[in-house]
Amino acid sequence: MPEFRQNKATKEWVVISPGRGKRPSDFVKDAVKREPLPLFKADCPFCPGNEKQTPEPVYVLPKVGDWKIRAVPNKFAALQPDLATTRTNVGSFLSAKGFGVAEVVIETPEHNKTIASMELNQVAAVLMAYRERQREISRNEKINLVTIFRNHGPRAGTSLEHPHSQIIATPIVPPHVRYPIEQAVLHYDKYGTCVYCDTIDEERRQKERLILETDNFLAFCPWAARSPFECRIYPRRHMASYISINGEEIDELAGVLRSLLLKISNCLDNPDYNYVLRSSPIGDEDTRYLHWYIVVIPKITTPAGFEIGSGIYINTVAPEDSARFLRETKTDT
Ligand SMILES: [Zn+2]
Ligand SMILES: [Zn+2]
Secondary structure, eight states, rough: OOOEEOOTTTTEEEEOOSSOSSHHHHHHHOOOOOOOOOOTTTTTTSSTTOOGSSSOOOOEEEESSSSSEEEEOOOOOOOOOOOOOOOEETEEEEOOOOOEEEEEEEEETTTTTOOSSOOOHHHHHHHHHHHHHHHHHHHHHHOEEEEEEEEESSGOOOOOOOOOOEEEEEEEEHHHHHHHHHHHHHHHHHHHHSSHHHHHHHHHHHHEEEEEEOOEEEEOOOHHHHHHHOOOEEEESSOOGGGGGOHHHHHHHHHHHHHHHHHHHHTTTTTOEEEEEEETTTTOOOSSOOOOOEEEEEEESSSOOHHHHHHHHEEEHHHHHHHHHHHHSSOOO
């Protein structure tokens, strides 16, 4: 039986309408078979030896010797860092110059690695680079929002194979981000609690959508998941912004993120995916009503006319089933 479900935080409705698939392989019939990648590719701009093909790094570790991780300004950025943020009018329409900061985090020198197959300390280095760059970019007074994300595979929107994440910082907080914040404020005013902390308590109580849990993190498929196998990682400690994460938590998060992505890869035959790290806007880092988190979206379905028209997503795999499949998927292969 189909069912409407509401996202507690955003108030968005989705339809959970399970199809007839019974096993994960039923949902990934059109999985793209990929050739294994080489360790090094001479014409890859992110491979060692080709550093001249990228702008000067804004972050590199270690500082001397062969690098293990580097962040560089995005050469093909949609937004540019040297522009004003003033709004102007074109007739009665509003405009502003395309100011923003866009960077690429080159996660490893090895062309054929993914987060799921990296050493744990390398995943932690990636997560540390996110925090350091977010902290640095947040000091720019013209920036109001930092979005960190990773596109894995062509269906997720990446054309470069070499493992990398992206950071895009904007002067604008768009309605897509602002509306859930307003809902979180209303929740806080009504109940005196963070809606995301409340969600953690409720998911832990109901248990059936949990995937894995550590002292400081919870990975689960949300009650109102928009698409099959959508997963989230929430820190259990209340933190509005990722800039507040500490070193021990980063090490723990590295294990949770890697395990989750490995489960997704093993369960769904290495699907393309996006993940996004959502934090409070700049200036709201200490609020009691916002909570940073990571959302992972395997690209198994494409939004169609109804989704585009109504904003109501139809999810053909119940999140309870997605979570059970992922829970049962082994990560020791
Ligand atoms: Zn490469
Ligand atoms: Zn919270």
